[in-house]
Each structure stands twice: as C-alpha cells, then as structure tokens.
Amino acid sequence: MSPQLEILALAGLPEVGPGDRLGELLAAAAREADAEPGDTDVVVVSQKIVSKAEDRTRALAAVKPGERAVALAAELDKDPRLVELVLAESRRIVRAAAGVLIVETRGGWICANAGIDASNVSGEDIVALLPEDADASARRIRAELATASGSRPAVVVADSFGRPWRLGQVDVAIGCAGLAALDDWRGRADLHGRKLAATAVAVADQLAAAADLVRDKASAVPAALIRGAGRWRTDADGPGAAAALQRASREDLFR
Amino acid sequence: MSPQLEILALAGLPEVGPGDRLGELLAAAAREADAEPGDTDVVVVSQKIVSKAEDRTRALAAVKPGERAVALAAELDKDPRLVELVLAESRRIVRAAAGVLIVETRGGWICANAGIDASNVSGEDIVALLPEDADASARRIRAELATASGSRPAVVVADSFGRPWRLGQVDVAIGCAGLAALDDWRGRADLHGRKLAATAVAVADQLAAAADLVRDKASAVPAALIRGAGRWRTDADGPGAAAALQRASREDLFR
Numbered sequence: 001m002s003p004q005l006e007i008l009a010l011a012g013l014p015e016v017g018p019g020d021r022l023g024e025l026l027a028a029a030a031r032e033a034d035a036e037p038g039d040t041d042v043v044v045v046s047q048k049i050v051s052k053a054e055d056r057t058r059a060l061a062a063v064k065p066g067e068r069a070v071a072l073a074a075e076l077d078k079d080p081r082l083v084e085l086v087l088a089e090s091r092r093i094v095r096a097a098a099g100v101l102i103v104e105t106r107g108g109w110i111c112a113n114a115g116i117d118a119s120n121v122s123g124e125d126i127v128a129l130l131p132e133d134a135d136a137s138a139r140r141i142r143a144e145l146a147t148a149s150g151s152r153p154a155v156v157v158a159d160s161f162g163r164p165w166r167l168g169q170v171d172v173a174i175g176c177a178g179l180a181a182l183d184d185w186r187g188r189a190d191l192h193g194r195k196l197a198a199t200a201v202a203v204a205d206q207l208a209a210a211a212d213l214v215r216d217k218a219s220a221v222p223a224a225l226i227r228g229a230g231r232w233r234t235d236a237d238g239p240g241a242a243a244a245l246q247r248a249s250r251e252d253l254f255r
Numbered sequence: 256m257s258p259q260l261e262i263l264a265l266a267g268l269p270e271v272g273p274g275d276r277l278g279e280l281l282a283a284a285a286r287e288a289d290a291e292p293g294d295t296d297v298v299v300v301s302q303k304i305v306s307k308a309e310d311r312t313r314a315l316a317a318v319k320p321g322e323r324a325v326a327l328a329a330e331l332d333k334d335p336r337l338v339e340l341v342l343a344e345s346r347r348i349v350r351a352a353a354g355v356l357i358v359e360t361r362g363g364w365i366c367a368n369a370g371i372d373a374s375n376v377s378g379e380d381i382v383a384l385l386p387e388d389a390d391a392s393a394r395r396i397r398a399e400l401a402t403a404s405g406s407r408p409a410v411v412v413a414d415s416f417g418r419p420w421r422l423g424q425v426d427v428a429i430g431c432a433g434l435a436a437l438d439d440w441r442g443r444a445d446l447h448g449r450k451l452a453a454t455a456v457a458v459a460d461q462l463a464a465a466a467d468l469v470r471d472k473a474s475a476v477p478a479a480l481i482r483g484a485g486r487w488r489t490d491a492d493g494p495g496a497a498a499a500l501q502r503a504s505r506e507d508l509f510r
Contacts, residue, residue: 004469005262095508102508110420160454164419164509165365166427167502168437168457170464182423199415201467202423209425210465212456213484214259229468247422253350253357254419254509 008035009214010043010223018055023144026223030149037153040230043145044211047115047159047174049222050137051128058085060125076101082116082127089114089129094255105130108246109174110255111161131157134175135241142177153225154178154233157242158208164254171212173204176241180232181205202245203232263290264469265298265478273310278399281478285404292408295485298400299466302370302414302429304477305392306383313340315380331356337371337382344369344384349510360385363501364429365510366416386412389430390496397432408480409433409488412497413463419509426467428459431496435487436460457500458487 012029016022026043030036037043051057065073065080069087073080077099090103094110105114107130115130131137134157142155157175162168173181181204211224249255267284271277281298285291292298306312320328320335324342328335332354345358349365360369362385370385386392389412397410412430417423428436436459466479504510 004264005465007260007262007465009259097508100508160456163457165502165507166457166460166500168455168460168500170425170457170460172421200423201415202418202421202425203468205421205423205425206464206468209461210260210262210468213458213461213465245421245423247420252420253352253355 004228005210006227007210007214008033008225008227009221010035010225011221013049013222016049016052016222018053020053021144022049022053023141023146024148026141027145027148029223030225035225036149037145037151037225038227039151039153040228040233041151041153042156042179042207042226042229043141043153044156044158044171044208044224044226045138045141046215046222047130047134047157048128050131050134050141050157050175054131054137056129056131057126058129060085060127072096072101082113085116085127085129086114089116104249104255107131107133107174108243109161111159115159115161115174130159130174135177135243136175138175138177138241152178152235154229156204156207156211158211160212170205171208173202173208173242173245176204178233178235179204179207179229179241180234181242181244183232204242204245259483260465261482262465262469263288263480263482264476265290265480266476268304268477271304271307271477273308275308276399277304277308278396278401279403281396282400282403284478285480290480291404292400292406292480293482294406294408295483295488296406296408297411297434297462297481297484298396298408299411299413299426299463299479299481300393300396301470301477302385302389302412303383305386305389305396305412305430309386309392311384311386312381313384315340315382327351327356337368340371340382340384341369344371359504359510362386362388362429363498364416366414370414370416370429385414385429390432390498391430393430393432393496407433407490409484411459411462411466413466415467425460426463428457428463428497428500431459433488433490434459434462434484434496435489436496436499438487459497460500 060081063081065084069084073083095102138155146152158171160169183201183203185199215221315336318336320339324339325335328338350357393410401407413426415424438456438458440454470476
C-alpha cells in the first residue's frame, strides 16, 4: 500500500534577505535534496522567510512608540515599540489583557501581536511583520518555482497561531496559490446517503499543520514538501486564496 | 531523501457497533492493507467510530426535550431533541445564536453542539455523542492494538471542530495515548540562540489535521496511520493526554 501523503522537510536554504527570490531558493534546495516538487505537490513555506524576502523585518530600536502604544504597553506589560508596530499592522484590537494583545491584522487575520515576532530573526531586537498580502506572496513564489523547476506545485504560506480554548500553537495558512484553501462538502452526501449539513474543510490550514510536523522550531526548517495533495489542486489562483478562510466579522461570535 | 512523515488511510473496517474492540479491528485492517503500525507510528482514529464502539449513539426519537431545551431550540431554530442532548453533555453554554450552539462539554472541549452530529451514522435520526473520556478511549485502543499486533503505536482520537475567526473545520485531538500531545519549546533556544518565548506546539492537533487529509468525508475512511512520528512518543500514557490541550478557563479570553 503506497502512502497517500508524504511530507518532506526542505532544509538547506541560505539565510534569506530582502529581494531574494524564494521560489528559486526553494527549487534549488529541493533539487539538492533530490525532492523536486511535482505539479500535484504542495510547497509549504514558513511566513518568517517570506517576510525576510519581502523586507518586512523591523529594528525595534528604530521605532518611536506613539502615545496610544505607550499607554497600551504599560497596561499590558509589553514593549511599547512592539505595541506600536502591532497597532500599525492592525485594523482593530480583538482582546487586550496582561501580556496578550490579539488583533485583526490589516490583512484580515486574527492573531496575537499581529503575527509579529522575533524568533529565528537574526540581530538584536529585530522582528518580522507578516507579509502585506501573503496570498500574493504565495502566487509569486509559485511563479518563481515554476520558472526555476518547470513544475507548478501549489504553495502555502504558513504561520503558527495560538487558538482560543486550546493550548499550543498550530500552523495555519495565511497565503495560498494553486490550491482550494477551503474544500466545501456541504450538499454532498455521506456514506449513508445523508446530506452533509455543515462540513467545509480548511484544507490549506491542515496542510500547514501537517508540514509543521517535519519542521523544528530550533533548527528552523523553513519549508516542507507535501506529496500526494493533487486532489485540491486548482489553477484558478486568482486573488484571495487563503483569504477564503477568513470568517466575515458579522458571522463571527468571538470578536 | 526519505519522507519524514507518511500518512496512509486505513480503510476496510467493518461497520462498527457497540462493544467492538476497535484496536483489534484496526490491527486487522492494517494487516489487510499491508500497513501494520510500528512502535513509532501514530494511529489516528475518527471519533465517530469510537463513539459507535462505546455505544454513544442515540435515537432522537427516544429523546424527550425538557423545558430549557424547548425554549433554547425555539430561540436558535434547532431540533429540541438535539438541544436536549447537547445540554446533557455540557457544562455550560459558551455562545448561543441563530443556528449555533457552542458549549463546553463535560469532558472540557469547546465545540458546536457538544460534538454531537449525525453524519456517517446509519439510521434515521441517529446521532453520535462524543466519547465520555476520549483519552481513556485512546488508551484502551492502544492496548488492544498492542495485544492484536504486538506493536504499540500511539493513538489519537480525532474530531472535526470549527474555529472562531476562520472558516472550515479542522480535525483536532480529543483523545491521545502514547504521545506528548503538547510539545513545549518554551525556554529552548532558536536558530540564533535567542530563547523561544511562547512556543508550545499542539502536536496531537497537528497529527489529527494531517490524518484528515487522507480521509474523505463521503467514504468515511475512519482511521489513518502516520509513520515517522516517533519523536513525540512517550510511554507515560497516564491520565489526561489530550486534556493537556485544554486551556484553563481563567486563562481564556474567549469564553
């Protein structure tokens, strides 16, 4: 019996900097590892290297916190410069409590600190912001991969988010290209011919979570290749792929 | 380069009924599929068949809704018999709005309808409740698997939950044995020697999500085998494995 799904770590990328073409770097790393992606595969890329390639890192030392950030930081016991960056990246605050600042980002994601963090970014007090439009990032990486490798795997940009109610982070998709991020089963029948009432599967999130299992927070494996994911392939990589996972505010009971 | 992780669907189980020893059925299905689990593998089992084996299905026709259920059902436009079952399975209501009833179950999970649903349960108006203690279910299935196959893979019991803020369901772990459900990286160092501030990974949830990718809601593949997950193996399968993923109410900003 052959595996339905295989997940391989794509290590061996150089330290990524502004302007780097991630798709080319990933194609080279995959070639080196003898793990070249095919058209039905998915390359899951960590948000951190996407942000580095897109020059979305910031030095905290260069941030001048405004009045609102200073007040909020004092209230939450956080670095006012970080809070300034979080506010600049956010549409609104969803929850603020001691040590915790959960916002809706300009891109529409709800997460702690607008997704800004410092781990695996080199340099003192350097933090990485989320990509401005990670769906666009995914489309660009996909195009670069196709040019560099001749095949067109789907691309997911993943980040680790906390969740209400459950401990521990899981990786979710914040960008997606070439893939149906949401697989909607509503209206289809189950095993017993009963119509499935409310089942849409967040495929891109589950791919992101699966990919994180071969990564390692310490060695910072920045990407993974998932083989056998052809059933969700789509070439309609128009705008808003991972954005399809965003619940509309008026349909959300928790913000 | 060999895959770090392989995921195989375990199909070919008979229709499961009360009293069935799931571990034995899974071992037989794995043998038949030439996919016998090893000690470092994880068998992810769908909640639905666990509930069937534990006689946790109910006929709605036999449920007499009480006054509270009737009133709440009218308010939410739901079946009062289903609402009666949900209330009986719940510690408290987290959110109630048109068509939506999100509760904290007696087992401590926060989910819609206390995890009760009707898909892939045979018979008119038969629904499946969650296992009473899915960690205990996982431990029992693991012991049965060991007896039937001679090896001791970890076991995760998974169910599909919706999430605040994000559309689509993802599979999460509600039961777990032989596996560190939560991998805590706090205090360890990142690539640049910086201490990781707040990273604990919900490994069991990510394994559940990964396994769901080889399932199919219509054909109801009830289990999956994940190979290469030995790094989270533990034989301390004492009480509360998946329960370790439950955020304490006082530390939760969303209930």
